[in-house]
Amino acid sequence: MSDRTENLVLVLPGLLLLALAFLVPIGQMLVLSVEGENGFTLAHFSRFLTDSYYLGVLWRTIRLSIVITAICAAIGFPFAYIMAHVGPRIRLWLVLLVILPLMTSVVVRTFGWMVLLGRSGLVPDILRDLGLAGRNFSLMHTEAAIVIGMVQVLLPFMTLSILGILTRLDPRLEEAARTMGCSFLKTIRTVVLPLALPGIVAGSLLVFTLSASSFVTPNLLGGSRIQMLATSIYRQVTQTLDWPFAAAQATILFVGVLLILIPYARLTGARNG
């Protein structure tokens, strides 16, 4: 047996599994999306793209994902910067702070937000006490609830992607800028931020795709009236049982995700390779 055969034998089970149980299902979904009663059809796509309701769902998905991504970047960058600059003991605690929510089931975390944002929840209570909201105010089933919940779910991804780049920066660059008379904030703006940009962009692309395709949190916090693309897919599959239409929507999501993942792969690939 040659080395090559041995390696092939090692890789083969994984290749077979991914080919049969990963590529085939995705292919099947793509095929179903263009399948009509008399063969090939684009009817499911034209139905989606001409119905103002579904265009609204698509637009909400894009809009909320942009808002969520922007908030995650705005919190994630300073947080990752602080993580990269504190001592090892505090850093371990901060890593734990990021990992614990990341590894907890999304269902559990969303439940926490349902309690916090509901009518008798802590957040509306505080807003009422501050006189910012009326008596029956509830944040549940609003776009704001989706944004709050999703930011908490996706912030760890953003933080870890930026942290990965920040820990690899040469600390002497910052020191040099400071000894040359740069103020702290100017150093951040002119040295750290440009160098961390690939991490911020990669994290943003990742967070955007995850929020555009996530479904548990929007479904539970947004309710049935505020639909996003993924919740709409789930509804077609489980309630109206219109699988070809669901497949068409999933295909639209798939194409969108691919368009975003190509620059993402470039960015992270350049970093690792």
Next chain:
Amino acid sequence: MVRAIPRWLKISAVGFVILTGILLLAPLIVVVGVSLSQSQFIAFPPAGLSLRWYREVLSSDAYLSSAWISLQVAVLVTLSASLIGAMAAIGIHRRKLPGSGFLSIFFLSPLVLPTIIYAIGMLMVWSALVGPVSVLTLWIGHTVITLPYVVRTTLAVLSESDPFLEEAAQTMGANRVQRLLLVVLPQCLPGLAAGAFFAFNISFDEAVLSLFLRRPGLTTLPVQIYGQLEFSPDPSVAAVSTIMIGLTVCLIFVIDRILGLQRFSST
């Protein structure tokens, strides 16, 4: 002269970290709080302290049977993903196959493809070609989505290992199987173990694939919780959720022991 970082900035940095910490931990703390409530309504802060909802959970058939399904699936997935993933990582690491760069991207691809897209495809294929979904469907589906984690952690450890050890073993007369089991496998063990725990955690917590691939009698624990949340949540949901959080804490502790959490800041 270097100007010091302004005092107000340091203070606001501390405040910022605390607020972000609250944002990240708030839902978990609330869930734990609600689970200890005495009242039958979901409220935070909880009204009174009791463990009655934990007793409720432990005597509920619905929760216990779904926990049993989740546990079965998670254990099976851990075994299959570790075995297949470790083999693939070793094969990719040696870089002797044509297109090994493509291979590693291919093996990591389930990581970036949204689970909902995979879930809907899996549901369609399975019902078209095989029939009703079963534990086997969940086993295969979860293995696919956890495989990249095992491959990645194992590759990370292998890339730091000494490439000459295997050569040395070869010159000393070890055959292929001996080299693989006695030299390479021990080298990738920390990464493999961490990947295995990730696989267990992800499979046990996974909700999207399990929601699409459910039928009566085949609900995993997260799906059971999801169903309760959609219809009639009471504090017993919080008790189950708290148990799941506790399990996650244990797994993180184990992963930290094996691999070190510091690694997360450099991957």
